[in-house]
Amino acid sequence: MTSAALKRVPQSDSTHGVYDAHPTIHSSDVGQRFQQEHRRLARSKRRHRVILNIAGLVFFLLAWEAIPHLSSWMNPALFPPPSRVFTAALPLIASGELATHISASLMRATSGFSIALVLGITAGFLTARIETLHHLSEPVLHGFRSVPSLAVVPLAVLWFGIGELPKIALIAWGAFFPIWITTFIGVRDTNIVYLRSAAALGASRVRTLFLVILPAALPFILAGVRQAIAVSLIVLVAAELSGSNAGIAYMMSLGHQLFQVEIMFIGLVLLGAFGFVADRLFVWVVKRLFPWYQSAS
Template structure:
């Protein structure tokens, strides 16, 4: 009697046609199932690699008690402030260095020198200057976020199509109108790329600053969990950081599509 079940090849083809979101869910589920199996069968010491079910149980306790939300709120606030300060400064300096040759030649040696210094190296100095309060952490995040955005903004503004600029000038566009209507839209892809890269940089520096000295935050929570050998809680903190980074990137992409619906429209249409 013939079977009514579709052949495996047809099922696999339907899975691929269902979209990247479903494939991402399947891949993520497979990863956590494999992790659970490896931990349960004790291929690795469960004290060092607890199964996901145990991590979920620890996360549930931390959420119910409000402790995880307190640390997460502190980290989000610091990352947001540092990212905003670094972004605004990076875009402003990028425009200035691209449009003002004298300023660019004067500032370029210093900017390139400071860019070569790893931002994490400033952690002790920031604590020495500002203490272990919020200012040192916001400063570190803003410092690290500044350089990728500055470089991308500089390149985008510098390499703006000269034909478009000449056409706008012929039509009577002034300096500010030229900048706002021609140069910045032309530089937008590189600026957005710099902003997206800096989201990950902000999280790295956030954890570094919180590990060095804090009384709240996800990085601080991971450090405290390590001191009492709560590996399950350490994984809760690590997965929280991963989820935070994923959500931040998703929100960024969504905001870009809402604010600039024409940006990337051709590539999205080609993938359909």
């Protein structure tokens, strides 16, 4: 090819073709694809988990239904299958009696847990940060922490009667100590390097508290709160058995007195459902408020 022919070759078209064959990859496109893939995997994982949860529940119900029929030593009157329990629950649902018991128990559990949440976190922070207060309260708080909540039930009835106050106070008592001890440990064991770094950067006590100590202690606090949710439901049963005219435990006690085992099983199922829903709600709230904290599952 002559030099004149070479001059007639469209160099710009040749260069354009090279760039078309190797397009530039922008970092923003890579980030978007990574986020989309991460969301897709998260959705797939949630679907897989829900399917397994439903399968486990169905397997449990089928086994429960089969045991009274297949076992000659199991009396269906004492161990009723789910079909009989559901049949016994229908009149309670239609009359609104079951809704009354559920609302009464939820109100007591929520009120007592909320009081314990505020007092437990506050006491944990104060006793961990103020050494004098810690030494003063150590024998009292650790001593009462060893006292079972059920042992306080008779005293609560004598002091406050059989109204709503003793029931809420008992639930708050039982849920307080898990929150307090985990908050205390989390705040006390904050890495000294974090505190010195904050002080070197000129952070005030308030900013250090909210920006350093609280995030460092958060896993411990959340663990205590999660445990306190279960404790609240446990103490709820003892509190309602001490004297009440409504509630899940009251309904179970009434079923025991009338020898209606199906009613007692309705209460057990409801308490288990409350525990599961409360735990899932806790995990959902934690992931929304603290998206970087992924230990709750």
